Amino acid sequence: MSALIDPADLAHEIEIRWLEDPERLDYVRQSLERLSSRKGRPPYHRDGRMVGYAILGPGAPASRASGTFRRRVFWLLPHDRDQHPDGLYSSGAPSEAVDPRTVAATVKGEKTERSQGGPASPAMIELGITLPKH
Numbered sequence: 001m002s003a004l005i006d007p008a009d010l011a012h013e014i015e016i017r018w019l020e021d022p023e024r025l026d027y028v029r030q031s032l033e034r035l036s037s038r039k040g041r042p043p044y045h046r047d048g049r050m051v052g053y054a055i056l057g058p059g060a061p062a063s064r065a066s067g068t069f070r071r072r073v074f075w076l077l078p079h080d081r082d083q084h085p086d087g088l089y090s091s092g093a094p095s096e097a098v099d100p101r102t103v104a105a106t107v108k109g110e111k112t113e114r115s116q117g118g119p120a121s122p123a124m125i126e127l128g129i130t131l132p133k134h
Contacts, residue, residue: 005032005108009070012060013105016072017041018052022100025051025082027089027115029075029096030108034068048077054105072108074100081117091117 009032019041022028028051035042038056052074060069076082081089093116098109 005030005072007106007108010054010072010106010108012038012056013054013072014057015055015105016052016074016103017055018074018100020051022052022103025076025100026117027081027093027097028052028100028103029077029080029094030072030098030103031075031096032070033073034063034066035071036068038069038071042071042073044073044075046075046077048075048080050075052100052103074103089117093117 033042038058038060042050042053044050050073054072056069056071062069079088081087081093084090093111097111097115099112099115100109101114102112103109
C-alpha cells in the first residue's frame with residue numbers, strides 16, 4: 001500500500017499528529033483513507049490501533065463524488081513487531097510499513113533497515129540494494 005501512495009495525495013498535508021511516540025516504533029503501517037473532515041482524530045475501524053494521522057490544510061479539496069477527503073492514517077495490528085518482537089515480522093515488515101522517523105507532512109516515508117528488522121540480506125547486498133539506516 002505504501003508504494004501505491006501518490007505523492008500528489010499528500011500535497012495538502014500540514015501536520016502529522018502522532019498518538020504514540022514514533023521513536024519507539026520500528027515501523028508503522030500507512031494508508032490513505034476517505035474521511036469526512038480535513039482535521040481531527042479520524043475514526044478507526046480495524047483490529048489493532050491507530051498510532052497517527054495527517055491533518056490537511058484548508059485548501060485540501062473534497063472528492064466531488066463523496067465529499068470526503070483523502071488523509072493518511074498510521075496504524076499497527078496486534079501481530080506487529082511492537083507487540084510480538086519474535087513473531088511474524090521479527091524481520092521484514094508488511095508492504096505498507098515505513099519507518100515513522102522518515103514520515104513528515106507531504107513526505108510518505110520510506111523503508112529503512114530499522115523498519116525491515118535488520119541489515120540488508122545477502123541477496124540485497126549482492127544485487128546492490130541498500131536501505132537507509134535511519
